[in-house]
Amino acid sequence: MRKNILILKGNIIYTKTPEEFTVCEHSYLVCRDGSVDGIYRTLPFRLGGNPIRDFGDCLIIPGLTDLHVHAPQYPLRGFGMDQELLDWLEANIFPEEARYEDMDYAGRAYGIFAENLKRSATTRACVFATVHRPATMKLMDLLEQTGLETFVGKVNMDRNCPGYICEETQESLDETEDWLRDVAGRNYQHTRPVLTPRFIPACSDALMEGLKKIQAESHLPVQSHLSENPQEAAWVAELCPDAEFYGDAYDRSGLFGGADCLTIMAHCVYSDDREIARMKEKGVFIAHCPESNMNLSSGIAPVRRYLDEGMRIGLGSDVAGGSTENLFRAMSFAVQASKMRWRLTDQTEAPLTAEEVFYMASKGGGAFFGKAGSFENGYDFDAVVLDDSRLKSPRPLDIRSRLERMIYLADEREIRAKFVKGQEISL
Ligand code: GUN
Numbered sequence: 001m002r003k004n005i006l007i008l009k010g011n012i013i014y015t016k017t018p019e020e021f022t023v024c025e026h027s028y029l030v031c032r033d034g035s036v037d038g039i040y041r042t043l044p045f046r047l048g049g050n051p052i053r054d055f056g057d058c059l060i061i062p063g064l065t066d067l068h069v070h071a072p073q074y075p076l077r078g079f080g081m082d083q084e085l086l087d088w089l090e091a092n093i094f095p096e097e098a099r100y101e102d103m104d105y106a107g108r109a110y111g112i113f114a115e116n117l118k119r120s121a122t123t124r125a126c127v128f129a130t131v132h133r134p135a136t137m138k139l140m141d142l143l144e145q146t147g148l149e150t151f152v153g154k155v156n157m158d159r160n161c162p163g164y165i166c167e168e169t170q171e172s173l174d175e176t177e178d179w180l181r182d183v184a185g186r187n188y189q190h191t192r193p194v195l196t197p198r199f200i201p202a203c204s205d206a207l208m209e210g211l212k213k214i215q216a217e218s219h220l221p222v223q224s225h226l227s228e229n230p231q232e233a234a235w236v237a238e239l240c241p242d243a244e245f246y247g248d249a250y251d252r253s254g255l256f257g258g259a260d261c262l263t264i265m266a267h268c269v270y271s272d273d274r275e276i277a278r279m280k281e282k283g284v285f286i287a288h289c290p291e292s293n294m295n296l297s298s299g300i301a302p303v304r305r306y307l308d309e310g311m312r313i314g315l316g317s318d319v320a321g322g323s324t325e326n327l328f329r330a331m332s333f334a335v336q337a338s339k340m341r342w343r344l345t346d347q348t349e350a351p352l353t354a355e356e357v358f359y360m361a362s363k364g365g366g367a368f369f370g371k372a373g374s375f376e377n378g379y380d381f382d383a384v385v386l387d388d389s390r391l392k393s394p395r396p397l398d399i400r401s402r403l404e405r406m407i408y409l410a411d412e413r414e415i416r417a418k419f420v421k422g423q424e425i426s427l
């Protein structure tokens with residue numbers, strides 16, 4: 001039994017709720033068979049004899065979940081940021097994604113993405129690929145090798161996009177089924193498929209219906225985009241005159257949450273009362289992507305309301321709408337964006353706190369994977385060790401202040417060690 005126990009020592013900090021940090025200074029974090037099995041100030045006698053990884057004065061936090069990221073857009077970080085969503089997709093994103101037909105390019109680009117994600121504080125991610133099946137398999141192979149837990153989606157799109165990246169409806173469905181067969185043959189331990197209709201403007205009703213058939217048989221989860229940008233939302237209203245609201249267009253195809261259809265919708269900046277009520281009813285996860293929403297002039301999502309209503313919500317980098325896979329930056333952007341919303345739009349919605357953004361990046365998004373993103377007993381043992389000694393301070397700081405500072409200043413240089421389900425990731 002002993003070989004299945006792992007003990008980390010350091011300053012442990014995490015959020016059980018969005019309201020507060022739980023802090024355990026100079027304590028032992030015990031992992032048994034890949035799950036959290038207690039935090040102790042003094043190690044119980046029965047655990048004596050097990051090796052201890054002593055990380056001194058480092059911080060130990062739960063691994064973070066990136067609930068929305070586009071792997072093929074990684075080479076475009078920081079490009080085309082003078083444009084709004086729809087123009088940016090057309091001018092920058094679609095031409096870049098078309099390159100993934102070339103497996104040499106895909107191998108190089110996805111290799112860089114997987115390597116950098118491995119070195120970040122992210123332990124879990126929900127990832128968009130492109131329409132290309134072989135390149136999507138390459139991405140899944142590379143992510144599997146990192147040891148991170150991921151959902152990866154071959155993108156479906158059959159309308160309103162340039163011919164060089166647009167699929168025929170039946171071709172899109174056939175390729176999806178072939179892709180799922182390829183995945184089943186791989187026997188991945190950490191990498192799972194997720195159905196990925198790009199967004200309503202790029203997916204015909206027939207495609208959505210076909211995807212629902214696949215979903216009903218496979219019980220796979222779904223990820224897409226929702227109510228991101230005013231132009232996009234107006235376009236959906238034109239394309240789907242019968243839908244009551246944007247999210248209803250997904251729901252009509254049966255791809256909008258519910259017991260058997262775990263769903264992530266990225267953005268939800270312009271969700272109205274009806275859309276919010278439907279998301280709540282169906283348990284849809286919201287991926288809040290604050291940096292992307294600023295870069296693409298989309299707006300600021302009403303996250304205070306989502307939290308107050310107890311909705312399922314995590315953070316997404318949305319690379320390359322967002323410029324970095326670093327989820328600490330997503331946390332600080334979320335605080336900053338909420339302050340601008342409070343100042344400029346609605347003084348009744350209090351800005352977000354450090355606790356709240358940390359919660360969303362850890363337990364909030366981790367919930368999509370089950371019990372992940374917290375150090376409560378029984379949670380998957382995903383832990384990141386942060387060495388913040390590079391950032392000198394003229395006075396001692398408490399643990400909460402040190403984490404708060406990390407939210408604004410940490411990058412991969414602070415990551416000392418990382419564990420997923422109790423397995424150490426080689427950095
Ligand atoms: N909506 C449809 N496709 C995309 C994309 O690639 N990025 C973002 N931010 N929004 C989208």
Ligand code: FE
Pocket residue numbers: 068070225266318321
């Ligand atoms: Fe996106």
